Amino acid sequence: MESPAPASPYMLFDVALKAKTPLTPHLSRLTFHGEQVRRMATLSPDQRIKIFFPDPQGRPAALVHTPDWYARYKQTDAAVRPPMRTYTIRHLRAEAGEVDVDFVLHGDNGPASAWATHAEPGETLQIMAPNRAFAGDAGGYEWKPPAGLKQLLLIADETALPALAGILEELAALPAPPTTQAFVEVAAPEDQLPLPSWPGLTIEWMPRGLGAPGALMIGAAQRAVLPASLARTAPALAEVDVDQAILWDRAAPEDPGFYGWVAGEAAAVLAIRRLLITDRKAPRQALNLMGYWREGRVLD
Ligand SMILES: Cc1cc2nc3c(=O)[nH]c(=O)nc-3n(C[C@H](O)[C@H](O)[C@H](O)COP(=O)(O)OP(=O)(O)OC[C@H]3O[C@@H](n4cnc5c(N)ncnc54)[C@H](O)[C@@H]3O)c2cc1C
Incomplete structure (x- = not known):
């Protein structure tokens, strides 16, 4: 049979x-x-x-x-x-x-x-x-923080807010959640949602009003507090044309010191990629950088 x-x-x-x-x-x-x-x-x-x-x-x-x-x-x-x-x-x-x-x-x-x-x-x-019946790892997710993570950076717009809210809920249930900065760009001040809290968590809501989508996310990447020990040579970054292809850099963290999860409008995430890795010397392997949508384009 x-x-x-x-x-x-x-x-x-x-x-x-x-x-x-x-x-x-x-x-x-x-x-x-x-x-x-x-x-x-x-x-x-x-x-x-x-x-x-x-x-x-x-x-x-x-x-x-x-x-x-x-x-x-x-x-x-x-x-x-x-x-x-x-x-x-x-x-x-x-x-x-x-x-x-x-x-x-x-x-x-x-x-x-x-x-x-x-x-x-x-x-x-x-x-x-x-499929629940599949015994292996079906994939389709990027949130894979290293065990014992110490410092986390989350930058998202409203399309990634559902995932960010779930991430914060998961972390809030840990006995010792990491020090976390979360920046969320939304359309208007009324678009804030109740989110979990713990002593090491700061959440900054950034209503864009009439501003360009993603501009406030870029500003957040400029002022986010990164670990002190980042002095290193930044790797060359492959070009990505976000009007033609989906920007999708996956993290492969090498240590639990720092981890970043960034998702939202693709041109903004591309700018954040350059800012964090090239300018601010954040380790490339510690960062997920995901274009969730592209202004003026249909990319699926
Ligand atoms: C991994 C992943 C997870 C996602 N999860 C969610 C989720 O849970 N909830 C959610 O709402 N979205 C989510 N998105 C984003 C969603 O897929 C896109 O916003 C998608 O383009 C919406 O399709 P649409 O048919 O409404 O617009 P499309 O037909 O794709 O686009 C039509 C026009 O609308 C514009 N547009 C698309 N999205 C937006 C937006 N958010 N704001 C303003 N203009 C927009 C486009 O630039 C285009 O000009 C996710 C994307 C990815 C890659």
């Missing part, structure tokens, strides 16, 4: 919108449910997932998960395929078959934001997310 095929790391989940809860003027929590969600897993507070929205004709996504699904998806004409965007699992309640995703509402200029703004309970989507 043939043995059953091994479980794949990722699975396609059919879900329906259960509830929409405004968190701030520009951030809404969408709770999805579905029988299959009982089989979903999340491995980290920055667990990324792919969400498939209704196709340009308004038909709900109906992809079939095959080993070559991604190549087939990419080969399909964009005029007929369901748009795919990347989001973060904010909470997974697998036993209840529920998953929360916090959406930035930036208008009707993108299929994800438009859908999240207008969708009504009962409307359906598909989500590609880790």
Whole structure:
């Protein structure tokens, strides 16, 4: 008798919108449910997932998960395929078959934001997310701080706020959380969320108002307090054209002294990369630098 095929790391989940809860003027929590969600897993507070929205004709996504699904998806004409965007699992309640995703509402200029703004309970989507039955590490996350971490720097805009909030919640539960500086750029002062606190944590909310997205994140990288012992020769950085490619530098920390997690508008993260590594001599291997979106572009 043939043995059953091994479980794949990722699975396609059919879900329906259960509830929409405004968190701030520009951030809404969408709770999805579905029988299959009982089989979903999340491995980290920055667990990324792919969400498939209704196709340009308004038909709900109906992809079939095959080993070559991604190549087939990419080969399909964009005029007929369901748009795919990347989001973060904010909470997974697998036993209840529920998953929360916090959406930035930036208008009707993108299929994800438009859908999240207008969708009504009962409307359906598909989500590609880790499969609970997979025995190995399905990946799809970058928050991997070294054990015994002493000093942490977090810089994010509102698209990375769901992950940042989860990271702070994870750290707050530790007996001795690291000294942490968190900088969060949001659209407006009313976009602040309640976040955990501990004596070594400082959180700076940076409402941008009419300013350019990411400018306040860059300012934060200029004034962030870095460990004193950083004098070193900065490595040459490979060029990244953030209008064509996704900026995604992964950390591979060599010691628990310092770790950084930076995510948000890609041109801003690119500037922060140069600032922290070239100008301020922060160790390249200690930093995750992730372009979550690019102003004026569609990069998925
Ligand atoms: C790993 C990862 C995790 C992410 N997690 C989340 C998450 O949990 N919640 C979340 O809201 N986003 C998250 N994002 C960002 C999200 O994928 C992008 O914002 C995406 O572009 C939204 O798709 P859209 O269809 O709304 O807009 P698109 O069709 O991609 O873009 C249309 C236009 O809108 C602009 N635009 C896109 N995003 C924004 C924005 N936030 N503010 C202003 N203008 C914008 C684009 O520049 C473009 O001009 C994540 C991205 C990554 C890579």
